[in-house]
Structures are given as structure tokens and as C-alpha cells.
Amino acid sequence: MSDKEIVISVRNLTRNFGERRILNGINLEICQGETLVIMGGSGCGKSTLLRHLIGSMKPDSGEVWMFGQDIAKANEDELDQIRKKFGMLFQSGALFDSMTVGENIALPLREHAKLDEDIISIIIKMKLELVGLRGFENLMPSQLSGGMKKRVGLARALVMDPKIIFYDEPTAGLDPVMTGVVDKLTIDLTRKLNITSVVVTHDMGSVFRIADRIVMLHQGNVLQIGTPDEIKHSKNPIIQQFITGAAEGPISFMQTGDNYLEHLTSKIKE
Amino acid sequence: MEVKALEENGFSVFQVTGEINISTSPELRKAFEKQSSKKVVVDLEKVTYIDSSGLATLVEMLKKTKAQGGSLGLAGMTDKVKSLFEITKLDKLFSIYSSRAQALTQV
Numbered sequence: 598m599s600d601k602e603i604v605i606s607v608r609n610l611t612r613n614f615g616e617r618r619i620l621n622g623i624n625l626e627i628c629q630g631e632t633l634v635i636m637g638g639s640g641c642g643k644s645t646l647l648r649h650l651i652g653s654m655k656p657d658s659g660e661v662w663m664f665g666q667d668i669a670k671a672n673e674d675e676l677d678q679i680r681k682k683f684g685m686l687f688q689s690g691a692l693f694d695s696m697t698v699g700e701n702i703a704l705p706l707r708e709h710a711k712l713d714e715d716i717i718s719i720i721i722k723m724k725l726e727l728v729g730l731r732g733f734e735n736l737m738p739s740q741l742s743g744g745m746k747k748r749v750g751l752a753r754a755l756v757m758d759p760k761i762i763f764y765d766e767p768t769a770g771l772d773p774v775m776t777g778v779v780d781k782l783t784i785d786l787t788r789k790l791n792i793t794s795v796v797v798t799h800d801m802g803s804v805f806r807i808a809d810r811i812v813m814l815h816q817g818n819v820l821q822i823g824t825p826d827e828i829k830h831s832k833n834p835i836i837q838q839f840i841t842g843a844a845e846g847p848i849s850f851m852q853t854g855d856n857y858l859e860h861l862t863s864k865i866k867e
Numbered sequence: 868m869e870v871k872a873l874e875e876n877g878f879s880v881f882q883v884t885g886e887i888n889i890s891t892s893p894e895l896r897k898a899f900e901k902q903s904s905k906k907v908v909v910d911l912e913k914v915t916y917i918d919s920s921g922l923a924t925l926v927e928m929l930k931k932t933k934a935q936g937g938s939l940g941l942a943g944m945t946d947k948v949k950s951l952f953e954i955t956k957l958d959k960l961f962s963i964y965s966s967r968a969q970a971l972t973q974v
Contacts, residue, residue, distance in 0.1 A: 710889045712920055713896065719923035723955050757889070758918045789954045 601628035604761060604793050605650065610659035610669075612645060619645045620656070621817035629760075632787045632794040634804050637814035638839060638848055644765065646814065647797045651685055651763055652676045663761070681709050683761040684754030688769055690746035692738040692753075698725070699734030702753045709757065724752040728782060744775030751782060762786070764796040768803050780806045801840060805829070813839070815848075870898040876971050879904035884913040887921030895921065899928045905937030908970045912943030917951055929961060940974035942967040 605627040612620040619642045627633050635643045648654040649661055652668040660667045664682055671679065692701045699721045706717055721734055728748040738746060747767060754762050767783065768776040780803050787794045798804060804811060804825070811828045813820040813836050821831055828836060838846030868891035871882040879902045887895060909925065911917075917925075925941070932939040940962045944952070952958040964970035 706889075710920070712889065712893065715927060716892070716896070716920060716923045719926050720919045723919060723923065723926075723957075726956065727954075756919070789950075 601630065603627065604629050604663065605795070606660075606662040607646075607650070608660040608662070610646070610649060610656050610661065612642075612649065612654070612656050619817050620649070620659075622659070623814075623817075623819055625812060625819065625822070627793060627795060629793055630787065630791045631809040632783065632796065632807050633810050633812065634796045634798060634808040635812045635814060636797075636799055636801075636804055636839070637820075638799065641814040642817040643797045643799075643814050647763060647765055647795070650795065651683070652679065681705075681757055682759055683763065684757065684759040686747070686750045686754045686762060686764045686767055688766045690738075690743075690750035692746055692749060694738050696738075697734065698730075698736050698738065698741070698749050701738070701749060702734075702756055704753065705757050720756065721752075724755050725749075727755060727786070728752045729778075742775075744771050744778060747771065747775075747779055748782065751779075751786075755786070759792065761793045761795065764794065764798070766798055766800075767796060768798065768800045773802075776800065776803060777806075779803075783807050801842070868894065870895055872898055872902065874904075875908075877904075878906045878908050878971055878974065880908045880910060880967065880971075882910045882913070882967075886915050887917040887924070889918060889920045892918070892920040892924045896924045896927070899924070899931075905932070905935060906974055907932050907937065907939040908942055908964075908967060908974055909939065910942045910967045910970075911948055912945075912967070914944065914948055917948055919955075922951065922955060922957055926957065926960070938962070938974050940964050940970040942970035 603626045607623050607625040610620050610623040623646060635646060637643045649656055652671065656669050661669045664679055666679060668676060668679055702721045702724055703717050706712060706720065725731055725733055728751050730745065730748055768779050771779060783794055784807055786792055796807065808825050810822060810824060812822050813828065815835055820835060821828065821833060835847045838848050868885035868887055873880045873882060881898060929939050942964045943966050962974060964973060
């Protein structure tokens with residue numbers, strides 16, 4: 598990765614929610630044209646990290662450099678300019694139900710550019726072609742399957758020709774075939790358009806299909822960064838448990854400790 | 868971006884220089900609107916990048932030219948620009964020539 602241009606640089610990113618530390622000094626560099634997967638269990642901080650990468654959350658300390666700017670310190674106007682340069686595929690597709698597929702895809706164009714409607718119409722159709730949904734522009738989101746909605750969301754994420762696309766759980770709720778379709782689209786678009794893809798997921802099948810590199814987060818820390826092969830053969834027991842999905846291991850869903858009685862009765866006067 | 872409109876051997880030639888993007892493509896569209904020739908060549912040799920709005924502008928121009936019984940050729944695009952036509956399958960819609968000279972004899 599050393600010969601590739603770094604497009605996102607996260608430096609000592611820390612974020613607390615109340616007394617809980619969610620991100621504990623994250624350092625991460627993301628290169629042009631790579632697909633980087635951020636994985637980890639529920640509550641590990643991966644969605645919070647993603648929100649900091651897209652500028653929708655501000656850290657307690659640390660920096661997020663993208664397009665030559667620390668977006669952690671950018672104001673709303675500056676963030677608006679930066680947001681034109683990246684696309685975001687939300688978990689559910691996040692389509693507006695009252696708008697057609699075409700209107701949903703055109704939203705960023707109408708918001709950020711002054712283009713003739715005939716030109717916008719051609720762009721919508723070009724993007725639908727890219728995601729394999731030719732002729733769907735006049736349908737309503739309610740007429741689409743979950744996988745189709747994701748692909749429309751991807752078409753919208755692509756409409757401004759972004760250099761970076763962020764994906765939040767892109768295959769959540771999809772059947773195995775549609776998961777494969779969305780994964781293939783992610784791979785194709787990243788390679789053909791030389792887009793940088795940052796994917797947050799815990800779908801292990803997808804992770805190893807699409808990733809150039811994987812970041813494993815655990816309790817707000819980067820546990821390991823490596824290629825899929827390196828992660829697969831990691832000796833770290835937490836990573837091994839995560840990959841194999843074993844119920845027993847260092848990742849526990851049970852709260853341990855001796856203070857259970859104290860916790861249950863904390864409001865009872867002695 | 869800069870657009871020069873020229874007449875050459877009975878062709879309308881548009882020589883485009885620089886980046887065709889969401890800010891500059893309306894200017895290219897304006898230049899196209901002014902011409903009425905049935906034979907059009909767009910010389911893209913000096914174009915460094917073209918985004919979706921630029922591609923859409925060329926698609927619209929192709930449609931209008933064909934509707935008038937004319938023909939349009941694209942000439943001299945770099946490999947990088949050509950790959951953007953290929954990804955969007957637009958290379959199948961346009962007549963693409965390696966140089967302006969070739970386009971002027973074959974369009």
C-alpha cells in the first residue's frame with residue numbers, strides 16, 4: 598500500500614458516549630482504489646467510526662483527513678463541499694418512499710448542480726445501467742425488493758461520480774444470491790471506476806469476497822489491520838472467534854464481574 | 868475547460884480541452900446547441916477527464932444529430948477517457964476514432 602495515494606487518514610480518533618469510550622485513539626490510513634472493510638462485533642465502534650469518516654459526528658479528540666482537509670474541524674459549509682466528493686450507501690438504501698427511483702437518484706444532482714433536466718434524465722439512466730436496473734426509473738421504492746433498493750441506493754451514491762463510497766452494512770437483510778450481486782457490484786465499481794470503497798459489515802462471507810484490507814475493531818481499538826489472508830490466519834483469539842462465529846471465547850455477550858448484585862440493587866437503600 | 872467550434876471539410880468540429888465536469892459540461896452543451904451541421908466530430912484528444920454530466924451531454928448531442936439524419940464521431944480520446952465510455956457501455960453507442968484526421972474521413 599505504500600506506493601498508493603492515501604485518501605483518508607484517521608489520527609488518534611477518540612470518542613466517548615457519556616462515560617463509555619467508543620473509539621479509543623483510532624489510527625487508520627485508506628488508499629486510493631482499495632476496498633477497506635471495517636469489521637467487528639455489535640458495539641465495537643465500527644458504525645461510530647463510519648459516522649466520523651462522513652463528518653456526521655465530531656470526535657472528542659483526533660483528526661480525520663480527507664481531500665486535504667480535517668473534516669473533524671470542518672464547518673457545515675466546508676462539509677457540504679466535501680460531501681459532494683463522496684457517496685454513501687445506507688443500510689436500508691434510505692430511499693424516499695414518496696419519490697420515484699429516478700427522483701431518488703437525481704436528488705444529489707438537483708441539490709448540488711445546475712444541470713438541464715434532459716441531462717439529469719440521461720445520467721439517472723446511466724447509473725441504473727451500472728447497477729443492472731435499466732428501465733426502473735419510474736418505479737416507486739415500495740415496488741422494489743430489498744436487494745433492488747440497495748442497488749438504487751448505490752446508483753444514488755454514484756450519481757456525483759464520487760472518489761470514495763462508504764457502505765453501511767450493504768448486505769444486511771439480503772438473501773445469499775442478492776448478497777453476491779451487491780458484493781460483485783462493489784468489487785466491479787471499485788476496480789473499474791478506481792473508486793475507494795470503505796465498507797462497514799459483519800457479514801463474513803462478504804468481507805472475504807470484497808476486501809483488499811480488513812480492519813478488525815474491538816472495544817473501540819484497532820485489533821489488527823491486514824489482508825484477508827492475514828486476518829484469516831491471525832493468531833488473535835478474538836479475531837478467530839469472530840471469523841468462526843463461536844459462542845464461547847474471549848468475546849463474551851455476558852457481562853462478567855462480581856458486582857451483579859450491587860448493580861441490581863443499586864437504588865435500594867440498605 | 869475550453870471549447871473551440873471549427874468548420875473543417877464540411878464538418879462541424881468541436882475541439883475540447885481540459886476537464887468536462889458538472890461545472891463545465893453546460894458550456895459544452897451551449898456550444899453544441901449553436902451548431903446545425905449534419906456531420907459532427909468532437910475532438911477529445913486534450914480532454915483529461917469527463918464525468919457523467921459530460922458523457923450525458925455527448926449522448927444528448929448524438930441523439931439530436933441522429934434525429935436530424937446526421938452523424939457524430941468522437942476522436943482522439945486518451946485511454947483513461949476511453950475507459951469511462953467502456954464502463955458505461957457508451958463505447959457501443961458512439962463511433963470512436965483514434966484521431967481527428969481519421970474521423971474526418973470516416974464519419
